[in-house]
Every structure is written in structure tokens, then in C-alpha cells.
Amino acid sequence: MIDEGELINLALESGMADAVLVGIFEIEFREDFRRACEANVCRRFNTSWMGPPAVGPIRILKERVRDYQSGLLVQTVHNRDGKFDLNGMMRAAVVHEELFRNLLKRIRLAYPAKELLPLSAGCCNFCAECSNPEGKPCRHPDQALSSLEAYGIDVLALKKKAGLVRQDAGATFYLVGLIFFNKR
Template identity: 35%
Template structure:
């Protein structure tokens, strides 16, 4: 077990798991996280095809106001990203493989943080619909099989990832034939 001591603004981004699993990271104040109602609207447009197929996507997911109200106790947000190479800008298979890999990395980060923090002391966010199960139980009208593992996306929470990255001095676009996936961790600073 490692000892996570959140006694400085940069403590979370100094975690070994953060540095090992991701390409870039930055710890910002929750006040700097840009929420926008338009982001959920873009989710509802179903460009990724996950609407109606997951507990973590519309229409099953709670309204953004409800999700955001659950974040009020947190003070900091650690942004993490990873850049994936694609064969072309139409490489859907490569994008999906990257999204799955990114979710696995976020789940590993969650496991690492759980060694030191209680589940209610942080919230991790990833990319796309939750991929813990091959087929989400939502399609069968059954409850989520693993609520403690279910992974919500930055966009599902209504976060404008492009603006957040720009404001934080990080790149949202990392060149032709790449896709950059963005996630993060809400947590309380103990400083």
C-alpha cells in the first residue's frame, strides 16, 4: 500500500500510477473545471452510438445538475490524458481500441487511489460508455452489475474537455492521425 498524502496542490499528479499510466497530467482547482450544458446535448446526439446502451449514457444517466451537485465537496481535479496513434482519421477500430485501453488505465488509477482513499473521497472519470461488461445490463433492463466499477465519462458530467485542456495549457489535439483521450479525478485537497 502506498501512502497518498494530499498535502499539496500537486500531490495527486505526483502519484506513480498517474505518471506511469498517462502521457500528460495537471492538477487544477474545481473552480477551473468548465461545465457546459451543450456537452450533454452533444452526448444525446449519439455520435458514438452509445445512447440507450449503457447506464452511464443518456437516457439512463442522471441529469448533469444532479451529477455536478455530487461534486460540490471536492476541491481539486486531476486531468489525465493519453495520446493514441491511428492508421487514419477514419480509423474507428483504432479509436475504440484506444478508448478501451484508456478505460483500463483509469480503472488501474482508481485501484491505486483506493489503496489510500475511501471511495467517497474521490470520483474518477474516463471516456465514452462504461466498458466493464461486454454488454451493459441496461439493455436487458437489469441493474448495473458492478456499480463500484462503473465508469462515467468527462463528457457525461458535462465537462467541456476542449476548453479545460486549453485553459490548463494541455493539448486537446496532438497531430494528424491521433486521438487524445481525457479523464480525471475529483478529490479533496487535505492541505
Template identity: 30%
Template sequence: MEYKGINIMEADTDTASFVNSFVEVEKFLAMCRECRNYNTVWSCPPYDFNVLDRWASFRAIHLTACRYDTFEGESVPHAVAALAKMKEILTGYCEELAARAPGSQVVSAGSCTICSEGCSRPLGLPCRHPDRMKHSIESLGGDVGAVMEHFFGLPVLWGVGDKPPAYLILCGGVLYV
């Protein structure tokens, strides 16, 4: 499938002010508890580390957002497939940035889907690819909706019935020491 018009947008800020303005760990942890990925995927809560300490261990965040404009008559399955493509593009782009900055860490959009056979967490086994697995901004308590509006002027839109929204957006980034 081909997707034209997937665009990357970027913004920079320091993690201290980012946390002050956009991170509410308990609020988003409550939402994570309602998700099927909670405690079943290693990229998602509950974590064995303190989330605020994790944010504090980085100096800055380079936000990367991905936007895809849907087209008239586009089906929901096609738009959903576009999301997967967006995540691939976004992750690849962030990995390239992180490769140039020792100590940096990529934060992704959504949960980890690397293992096609399913995550090892329900089996009580460690993550198979800890070097590739990424936490999402939202799983670390970040309010991605507010981030998208503040930095990129794009509210999150939802589809209605079998009609996708006018655009799809994902947000990830790179944390720098």
C-alpha cells in the same frame, strides 16, 4: 498488440473553477441524447442525480490525459484498438490514485464497457457493478476538447478516410473531496 509511446499527462485544478470554465451540462446533454448510449448504459445520461450538485460535492479534480502517437501506415483498426488500451491504462492509473484517497471518485473517458454481455439498463435492471462503473467527464457536461487544449495544449484531432490522426487522446481523472 503492443503499443509504444502511450503517455500519461496530469494537471490539477479546483472543481469550482473547472465547472465555471469547462462544464456546460445542457449543451453536452443535447449531444448525449444523439448517442446510442443515451438511456441504454448506466454510466451515461439521463441521470437520477443533479450533475452540478455532483461536481460541487468534490473539492478538486486531478486530470489525467493519455496520448498515443500513431505511426505512418497505421491502420484504423489498430488505432481503434490502441484507444481501448489507452482507456485500460488510464482507468487503471486513476483507480490507483483514487485508492489512496478515501471519498474520491474516478471519472473515465467514454462510456462503461465492463459487461461484455451488454449493459443491464435496457433490461430494466440495476448496474451489475456500481462499484466499478464510472461516469465520463463529457457525460457530466465537461468540454473535453477545451480541457485538452487548455491543460495539455493538445487539440482533439480526427482521422481522414482510412488514415488515423497524428495522435489519439483520452481524458479522465480523479475527483477529490
């Protein structure tokens, strides 16, 4: 059985600024988030097994999420030089992914028999180049991460429900991850 308090402690010890448990039915799924993917806002549309369209339709992803009982919502906090500090945001994304992958590794060590569904911020970056454009299978399916946005999850609404919305003067920004699990 997963000890939820231990999950939160593992997250905080792994460098997450915040960690809370969320119920599956607190999560809102929105098709319009997928439209941002289709508009290629991140410049990664149709280039990754973990992003759209390869990751699947939102209705199927929603069903996949509903196979789990709970989620561990984690957040990292990053400083930036103005709203348009793209270099700082890209560096922060690397830091966030490193912290998230470390947390995931620690959870898998603590609960090796548990099936998890980890979703992070942004498209999967595990491989330098995804095998998707070549039509070959994912080389590291055990390490591949999809994003909350690819799943159509309304991150801001979830953060509000979980009490993770912070007020600041725009000098900071936040990246989140969500690890779904079953308690038993």
C-alpha cells in the same frame, strides 16, 4: 490527507502521458454536449447506467462535481493512421480505459478512505452488456465509469486551461480522464 504530488506521480507511473491538478471552478459544463449524446453519436444512448439519460441531468451532475475540491486530469496519447482510423481509435480507447482503471486502483490503495468520482473517456465498458436495458440495477457500481461528456464537461476548454493542449499534425489523438477528490 491526499498528497497531490503523489497523485501526479501515480498517474505518470501508471502510464498517463500527462497529469495535472485542476480546480473545480475551472470546469465548464455545457448542455449542448448532452445533445450529442441524445443524438446517439456514440450509439450508446439509453443503454448504460453511466450514460444519459440514466446518469441524470447535467445540473445534478454539476452539483455532484461541486461536492469535491479538486480533480486530477490525466491524458493518454495515441497514434493513428489518418483522421478516420476508427479501429486504431477503438484500440486506443481500450488501452486508455485499462490505464485509467489501473491508476484508479492505485489511488484507492493509497487512499482507501477517500471518496473519489472518476470520469473517463466514453461510456462505461466494464460489463459486456449493461443491465440498464433490462431495468436491473448496475451489477458493478464500484467499477462503473461515467464519461466527462456525459457530465457535460467541456473537455477541450478544461485541457486548454490546464495546459494540456498539444499541437501535432493529426497523427496523434488524446483521451482524457478526470478523478475528483477532496484533499482532506
